[in-house]
Amino acid sequence: MFPINRFIRSFFKFLAAIVSVFLPISAFASPPIGVLDDTHAAIRAVMAVQGEVTPDLMRQPEILGTAVGVDAAGTPVLTVYVDRDAANAGEVIRSLPRDVRGAGVQVHLTDKFRAMAKPPWAGGGGHSVSHTAKQTPPIQLGTSGGWSKDLANGYCCGGTLGSLVKIGSTQYILSNYHVFESDIVSGGNNTVATTGDPIIQPGLIDVNCNKNNAQTVGTLVKKSSLPNSNVDCSIAQISSGMVRTDGAILEIGTISSSTVSAAINQAVKKSGRTTGLSHSAVSGLNATVSVTYDAVSF
The missing domain is CATH 3.30.300.50 (GMP Synthetase; Chain A, domain 3)
Structure with a gap:
């Protein structure tokens, strides 16, 4: 029979040998760098x-x-x-x-960073799902839209109705300041963007500049985010029955109501009027950039 005391001594020698092998490995191994977000x-x-x-x-x-x-x-x-x-x-x-x-x-x-990476007439093509066509309500977002009065001197504009947001119990379409309310000087169209103005889908640029060929999906709630806050955003309160209340986005679907911090190398995708569905990854955080809006930069 193997003496119990000898067994215990042998066991602890064996354990000590194992520990002596693994301690240096754990002591000198680099810890994982972790998620490179703004808390790192x-x-x-x-x-x-x-x-x-x-x-x-x-x-x-x-x-x-x-x-x-x-x-x-x-x-x-x-x-x-x-x-x-x-x-x-x-x-x-x-x-x-x-x-x-x-x-x-x-x-x-x-x-240069531009508000639109492609000419405004080059949107929505080459995709299996049209991001410029007039939808049957309630519409999905990631689609063409804009301020109903965004035309002057024979030209008209449009952009993307981005996503659905909720403030209190009210739902809004989130888009850009330059899409919804950047007309702050009475010029060729003799008007300025005002709270209560119709927001349409598609945008004027995709309906031959004729708002009668589009549909009202919301009303502007003017926030004047630019130029003082340096954030290019604007909202419109949704019109009843005109926008999907689950916030579905073309070619993406319904997204989570919980947000996550951006992180380096994080996979992202975007659904927009001009680009359709695109995929990329985060390469920079906390960016401060000069964005060109035709002849104006913010």
Whole structure:
């Protein structure tokens, strides 16, 4: 029979050997970096630097904005967006520091950021689901729409009715300021956007500038988000029976009512009037960029 005391001594020697093997592994293994969102310490450190340097950087017209991104090794860095069409882009890039207070700096050459990436007449084509056609109510969002009076001097506009939001017990369509209410000066159409104005689907641009070929799906609630708050958004209270109350979006469906923080490399998709359904991933957080609206920038 194997003596119990000898067994115990042998067992603890064996256990000690196992522990001596695994302790160095656990002691020197790098912990997982975690989700790179705006709560991550490394992201917040770069955000602090970004907040200090961005105003001065963007005084240079060649610099279109900044964000918190990651380098090839996955380390959070300050991303600086430089206009690829600027005549002296190379000079601007060479003048940028390699790091600021320990935060690395990387340059991203890019086209100008525009409110519409394609000409307004190039929307909705090439997709299995039309994002510009007039829908049978209640409509899904991610579709063409806009302010019913958005025309002047032979031109008309439109954009995307983005998503459904609820404030208190009231449901609203969320879109852009430049789609719903940017007409703040009485010009060629002799009117300005006002609370209560009809919001239509499709937008005028997709019904030959004739609002009678569209349908009213909501009424504008003017918030004047630009230029003071630097957020391009606007809302319209939905008209009864005209918008799906579950907030369904074309080619996406009903989305969760719970929101999550954006994170680096997070998969995202968008349903819009001009692009249809598109997919991408988050490459930068806390971005501050100059957006061109025809002849005006915000």
